[in-house]
Amino acid sequence: MCVADFLRHNGGRATAAELVAATSKKAVASAVRRGEITRAARGLYVLPGAATDHTTALAYHGVLSHVSAARVWGLPLLVPPEKPHIILPAHRRPRPGPPAVLHWSHTTADERRTGVTSALRTVCDCARILPFGEALAVADAALARRLLLPDELVAAARTLRGPGCPNARRVAALADGRADSFLESMLRALLISAGVDGFEPQVLVSCGAFRARVDLGHRPARVALEAEAFEFHGSPNAFAADCRRYDELVTAGWLVLRFTYQQILGDPQWVVATVREAVRARTTGGVC
Numbered sequence: 001m002c003v004a005d006f007l008r009h010n011g012g013r014a015t016a017a018e019l020v021a022a023t024s025k026k027a028v029a030s031a032v033r034r035g036e037i038t039r040a041a042r043g044l045y046v047l048p049g050a051a052t053d054h055t056t057a058l059a060y061h062g063v064l065s066h067v068s069a070a071r072v073w074g075l076p077l078l079v080p081p082e083k084p085h086i087i088l089p090a091h092r093r094p095r096p097g098p099p100a101v102l103h104w105s106h107t108t109a110d111e112r113r114t115g116v117t118s119a120l121r122t123v124c125d126c127a128r129i130l131p132f133g134e135a136l137a138v139a140d141a142a143l144a145r146r147l148l149l150p151d152e153l154v155a156a157a158r159t160l161r162g163p164g165c166p167n168a169r170r171v172a173a174l175a176d177g178r179a180d181s182f183l184e185s186m187l188r189a190l191l192i193s194a195g196v197d198g199f200e201p202q203v204l205v206s207c208g209a210f211r212a213r214v215d216l217g218h219r220p221a222r223v224a225l226e227a228e229a230f231e232f233h234g235s236p237n238a239f240a241a242d243c244r245r246y247d248e249l250v251t252a253g254w255l256v257l258r259f260t261y262q263q264i265l266g267d268p269q270w271v272v273a274t275v276r277e278a279v280r281a282r283t284t285g286g287v288c
Contacts, residue, residue: 001022006018007047008047012046012047013040013044019037038055041059041060044058044059044061052084053071054115056086056098056100058115059095063086063107063111064085064116065087065117066081066085066101066129069122069125072116073147075122078137078182083099083101085100085103086103087102087105087117088103088104089105091104103125120152121156122138123139124156127139127167127168127171128167132170132189132192132193133186133189133193134186135171136174136192137179137182137189139175141182141185150175157169158172174192176201178202183261184216186264186265188201190264196276198218199216199217200218202214203217205217205224207251212248214226215227218282222254222255223257225258255282257275
């Protein structure tokens, strides 16, 4: 068996001792020179082209975690991590390796086998280090994809100790699997943090034969909020359908407010003030 084949059968990684025992010292050196295998760290070899984050985790003999694990699970992040986050066993001194954010904690046998923390652990870890809105978006997405259950998340957050626990428990209590997008979750978090209550994700509006879901709906005030990503209408027909949906929501008695990515993230105070005034006016009958 050649050196590269041994690595493939060994999950893409092997120590120098394992490679030499399976082939020979000369074969390993030749495979490195030909670029068939790559030295990830002292005494550790991987196949070329392996994912950078996974290669870094292998170099430390650790497990991808936090926001790096969120990327593996396909959970939304506002910005990708500059360096991979890796969990090492408690009290282990890190060996020299590529740039990384290192954490020390226990990991399960399954996490060590897959090289990434579980979905539940990942959501909790993200909630400990991310701002509330970003953490809520991660948790909402995990619930929406049924990677975990709400009760599991709440129970896990209760057991946490150390920095970031209050934020993690808050996220667990408010996460909602009905959320449909990262931006929608960020908008809902903004309103929660500002004390603007009453908005629910993906509210169904019905009026006769008309049916439509709005990103966030305040049923008593009949205020609908739409979190608009920066994208073009795909066609004139799509644009016409969007206008018709808006008109029918208004005809059904709903006030529709549409907020862009730039407004939600760049001008949150204006967004909150606009929503708060809209709810006040609709519930009291007052106008500016």
